[in-house]
Amino acid sequence: MPVRPLALAALSLGLAAAPVLAPALLSPTAAAAGSKRASIGNPVQGNLGYNAFVEHDTTLGSTEAEGPVATGGNLAFGSGYNVSLHNPGTFTAPGDDHPAALVVGGRIDYAGSSPDGVLKVLSNGYTKIGDMTGSLAVDRDVNNAQVNTQVVAAGTVHNSVPRIEMTLHQPTASVGPAPGLIDFTTAFEAFRERARAMAGCAQNVTLLDDAGHPLPDGPYPPGTVGHLTLTPGRTNVLHLTGRQMNALGEINFHNQPTKDTPLVIVTDTTAENGVFDWHNPNTAGISGPQAPYVLWDFPDATDLTMSSGDSLEGTIYAPSAHLKDLNASNIEGDVIARAYDAGPLVHGTSVVAGELHYWPFDAAIACEDTSPSPSPTGSPSPSPSPSPTGSPSPSPSTTLPAPTPTGPGGELPATGPGPALPLAATTAVATLTAGTALLLRRRRQRKH
Structure with a gap:
């Protein structure tokens, strides 16, 4: 810990070095070194509840995702892949009345998909596509009867492959283009x-x-x-x-x-x-x-x-x-x-x-948090009665209240309002006290 050199100096130099370790002169960083706490929260916060949340391109080759899927890039798929088998998620796009179980920020990659590919979006989930280039949303079959919505390659018809199919009628305009739906x-x-x-x-x-x-x-x-x-x-x-x-x-x-x-x-x-x-x-x-x-x-x-x-x-x-x-x-x-x-x-x-x-x-x-702590700022004065000026305020990320061990390998919970006196400082204070007593005793002996 940063105070160790000062502790050694106090033990070797006695009274002259002891004031250096006065608690007021120890920077908060030095007193709390090795005790920083990192509060990260839920690391997946921001994925909007998606089972798979992908920044760029995604290939859903096999076999299924029980929850919703969101990809920021393009999407290719295999011969039979199911999305949102059990849960379509909770993220619903503005103006829609069903969750967006499949979100594609880019376009559908038909050439990169299986020639007989069928991707099913289940659990009454919607599909949202950012770039409809090369795609066509259809809700009519070849007989012009209304059917559950599908997304097929441009220039093809209902039930052609590769395709994405829903289990409900989704308005074709709702499918896309829907750019920038998720950042x-x-x-x-x-x-x-x-x-x-x-x-x-x-x-x-x-x-x-x-x-x-x-x-x-x-x-x-x-x-x-x-x-x-x-x-x-x-x-x-x-x-x-x-x-x-x-x-x-x-x-x-x-x-x-x-x-x-x-x-x-x-x-x-x-x-x-x-x-x-x-x-x-x-x-x-x-x-x-x-x-x-x-x-x-x-x-x-x-x-x-x-x-x-x-x-x-x-x-x-x-x-x-x-x-x-x-x-x-x-x-x-x-x-x-x-x-x-x-x-x-x-x-x-x-x-x-x-x-x-x-x-x-x-x-x-x-x-x-084990990341390096900043070095203590300023040099403490070696004078017998220093003034603790310019002490930095403790940063929430680097200063902890006094730790109390909870057992072998345990964390150090907060138990007090400020930095505890380090062991080295305590040792130095004890050295100061003992040295003072010894000096007074010798003076009395000289008088007698």
Whole structure:
């Protein structure tokens, strides 16, 4: 901590150095170093409740999303993909009377879709398309009878393929063009900032081996089983390297995440240059009901491929990454990604990806921030009676009330109105007191 050099000086120089550590002279930053608190809130706030929320282009190759989908770029799709199987969401465009279950900020990419592609928008949800170039919304069949609305390629007719079809009659003018319905750019600026903030959270949980010993800091052996016990009532944070993540065969939960006990798993892909081929571990002890309280943060990933693994419980938070799902197992949570391929298309045929289940992330993240603190400002005066002038006011992000440990590995809750006297300062004051007593005793001895 920043006060350590001053503490050493006090112990070696005695009375002359002791006044340097007077509490009034310690900057708030120095007193609270290592104790900053980051309140991030719900990291997915701004996704408007969409199961998949994507900044740029999306390919929905296979198989289905149980909730609504929004993409800021163009959309391609496979031979049979369902959107909003169970829930159309809550975001309703101005003038509409049904939720926008599918939002496309760009245009429909028919050439990039399967030749026989049919994307169904279910649960009475609407489709909103920003750029209708190359598309036509139709609500009449070839016999001019009114039918449920479809979006087909320009120059074609009802029931042609590739197409998007709704399960109700949506006014064709409501389909689009509907540009700027959602501000994806601003949303993703916030998402990336939150991803970096969570990467700065201090780790406060530890993976243990079968014998109850902490796993090593370095690489894990392939197939490692990690045991995890969460501390109730706080955000639990686990940091892994990409190599450690892929070596984990299983994370065994000894208790379950909840709304007030969420888990954030931060994966650092620096060693992979942001290009990460992910083999996600089995998560024993949790399932869908716990998924809203687990978040997989990839703050520096730019290309993230889900290659294999069991069903993933929780939200994938990769706002700077192109996420490619090649894994037939399901994702139970939200997807936040720069671009998204749910089963990429190869020559019009999709790679089988898992379903996207609608378990929206639903917890607020708050943690101890390990990002560097500003250096203490000003030099304290060494005079015996200094005046504490020019002391900076404490910043909410860097100054905490006096911490009280809650136990091994616990967070430090606020318990007082201002910075506590550091241990080093207490030691110095004790040294000052002892030195003064010794001096007085020697003076008395000389008089006698």
